[in-house]
Amino acid sequence: MSPNPLDIQSLVSDLRSTLTSTVLTPDSPGYTERIVRWSKTIPNNADIAATVVGCRKYGVPFAVASGRHTTSDASSCEDGLIIDLHLLNIVSVDPDARTITAAGGCIWRDVDEAAAQHGLATVGGTVNDRRRHGLIIDNLLSVKMVLADGSLVTASKQSLPDLFWAVRGAGQAFGVAVEFTFRAHEQRNPVWAGKLLFPLDKVELVFKFANDLMGTSDGDSAVMINISTSPRANGELAIAVAVFHNGSSESAQSIFQPLLDANPLVREVAERPYSQLNGMMNPTFRDRKRSVDKGAAYTIPLRPExxxxxxxxxxxxxxxxxxxxxxxxxxxxxxxxxxxxxxxxEATAHGHRGNFQNIMIAPRWKYAEHDAIAKQWALNVAGLVVKEREEYGPPIEEPITEYGNYDHLSARPRGVYGMNLERLVEVKKVYDPDNVFNKWYPLLKE
Ligand SMILES: Cc1cc2nc3c(=O)[nH]c(=O)nc-3n(C[C@H](O)[C@H](O)[C@H](O)COP(=O)(O)OP(=O)(O)OC[C@H]3O[C@@H](n4cnc5c(N)ncnc54)[C@H](O)[C@@H]3O)c2cc1C
Known part of the structure; x- marks a missing residue:
């Protein structure tokens, strides 16, 4: 149900009289650029808390947005307000303690560049990140959050451990994360990374290499493979392999020789600073069309057929x-x-750990009239991946979940959190019993 327009007016007037941040509404200059969101002034924790409390008081729905990269609607809100954290992007590094503290609106570029100035890095998303050090949440030491009642708390293994358990996997359902502290790792050497492009008829060779690499890599080598059309393959479907090795060209070449010798159509590989890694695929994603991402898990070896x-x-x-x-x-x-x-x-709420890999099915199209077909196609392809895993993959006893970050077509919470769902619901009842943070995977019934 849409909120009462008078309540929205009252909320805006309350916020304008109390916040140091600027509140934009449809009649404000600049509104169309950023919709209703913070602007010019960096939001502070008190402003964020006042906004959460104000929205609750007037029954106005809201969403929290940072990178706004999700292709779901979880960081959007049509009839309410967006707490847009994008100006909250300060990073500080403690080289002695080897920690990185990043404000809640940072993107990985902010973090990578600040850490690199001290010869450090932490685990981040996109492309082939550092599997040597586990997941991002395994490197999170603490997080400061504004909760549903407007309080500001710090969650860590020592402080509010149940909340810390929950946010490592379901953070969006518990509050506004305003500051993260990550463990940093030394990263002084450049990495070897780039792109190799092959025609589709090299599928056996490429996938044999990738399957074999998973049996031999010690965590310093990985690939991500993209099946898509490419102008460099005359507009035909081709196989783009993003390669990564945390080491020198020489050591990389001995590992990646089978691919390098296979006469790629494009060979753009080089040593580069680790901090450039996460931006390498930006050109591939620059042209924003209508898009939706759907994930599924598969097992190794994946059949080239x-x-x-x-x-x-x-x-x-x-x-x-x-x-x-x-x-x-x-x-x-x-x-x-x-x-x-x-x-x-069960050590964190993230239910998706195990000996399996993620596939991201990512239709891109232009016209709204095709939304339904594209979404259904993504769901069908995900179903085919699961069928392949069940028919040809090795037997795995535990139920295999989906990676929540890749599922933007509303998988059921059980499918994402698996065996952790019951405990997650219990922690949610403690910290957000009224389901104020209700975007993405629903933990409590409306
Ligand atoms: C091209 C592309 C590449 C991707 N690559 C990867 C990858 O390599 N690895 C990976 O794991 N995922 C990847 N993803 C998925 C991506 O990580 C998720 O979409 C993620 O949610 C994006 O984060 P964001 O800050 O942009 O989120 P937003 O779109 O801003 O928000 C997503 C959700 O998180 C909540 N949220 C955001 N910030 C906060 C905050 N500070 N406090 C509380 N809640 C918050 C929002 O309310 C919303 O529910 C990719 C997506 C795309 C489109």
Missing amino acids: FVRDVLAPEIRRLHSQIPASEETMILLEFYPTNKWSEIPV
């Missing part, structure tokens, strides 16, 4: 059904799993 005979024809089928969908991608991670699998699934 599945890619050639199922995934590639599925992409072609979408091209024939929807105009302007040539930039559709299917991304397959080949990341060593041993480090994150050392930690028991």
